[in-house]
Amino acid sequence: MPKVGMEPIRRQQLINATMAAIDEVGLAEATVMRISRHAGVSAGIISHYFGGKDGLLEATMRQILTDLTKAVAVRRDALEDDSARAHIGAIIEGNFDRTQVTGPAAKTWLAFWASSMHKPMLQRLQNVNDRRLYSNLCHQFRRVMPRTEARNAARGLAAMIDGLWLRGALTTEGLNAEEARFLAHTYLDQLLAHYGCQQPASNTYS
Amino acid sequence: MPKVGMEPIRRQQLINATMAAIDEVGLAEATVMRISRHAGVSAGIISHYFGGKDGLLEATMRQILTDLTKAVAVRRDALEDDSARAHIGAIIEGNFDRTQVTGPAAKTWLAFWASSMHKPMLQRLQNVNDRRLYSNLCHQFRRVMPRTEARNAARGLAAMIDGLWLRGALTTEGLNAEEARFLAHTYLDQLLAHYGCQQPASNTYS
């Protein structure tokens, strides 16, 4: 089997296997053997490509966060409307993107979040992403309301988004993305209603 | 030291020590030795009183959840006003109670939440508490709005509360309870504004 140029392939395999393992048995029991078996390779390969288990976990978290950032960026770049509502809507949509919300990614995200409380490297990654989300939201809200109100709106919506993720990760059926998006958009409409008073985008949800 | 009637004392000591240890180093590194050292007893005592480490963790989670329930109950029973807004406000206040929000309890809560994804016993406990919160919220909202809207309001507010907890557990400074309560109350006011149209209780926050 050994060919040249295996590195990127193996790295991706192992990252995917890590998410699958965490989805299956949780971070605590996601051992190197279980992960490597999932990827169809031996345990030693993890240290070879990632320097150790910690390196693999860090790379996995990095991927989840960059995927999330990309999902938002794609929707932002595709916007025709330049309104604050449209921008914030794109952030909401990106955060409830299919690839993010689906099983393995969501459970892994929560596991890392909890883990990052006591692992400085993971905490740093979490912080960077967190600040970007807040900063983006705040910037958009500031276009239609005063600073203090914008700050509170941004914090409220960020909490709402994370709360929906959190609850979605726990339910056995996984997150109902459609419902989550509806709730977040409705909240956004309420926040904007106090200032912009533009008519909310139509929300079709039953 | 050995006296009679040590059991309830030791149990409480160990539960507190568990939260302290998780607050310090996280669930993954909260070993029986670290916990017992925190409580000033030997490692063997954990198996003696809780049947093993898992028993201690389960008891700790139970305590956190019952404390939360009590914090809500106290405020509900102290209500003079019987309005839906007052009831829901009591739920919010209870969820951001001092003892719940302060360091150890908050970090432990999040650690257990993540852990409960793959431990049936913890998941069961989480589910019971979760359903009660949702059920209470839903019941109160139904007093002032139709069923579908009440359901969504309950889910939204539950997500908001959990999201604020989640973000509070991660920040090094701990949760800013005052700000969290303000955001939750403001959201509640917005939800009610669409139906009851009673004037919101005055929120003083700068």
Next chain:
DNA sequence: ATTTTTTTATTGAACGTTCAATCAATAAAA
């Protein structure tokens, strides 16, 4: 084209560490 050499990728058994659980020994109170 075929064989030999070199490089790259991978394995898996062995090692040292860490942990939870156990239980015989102990010590204080009843």
Next chain:
DNA sequence: TTTTATTGATTGAACGTTCAATAAAAAAAT
């Protein structure tokens, strides 16, 4: 003297890491 509470060294299992051995591909030589 009996009962209750506690200890801590020991045990066995599980884990991540390491590394000599191996196997396949690529490159070089014939």
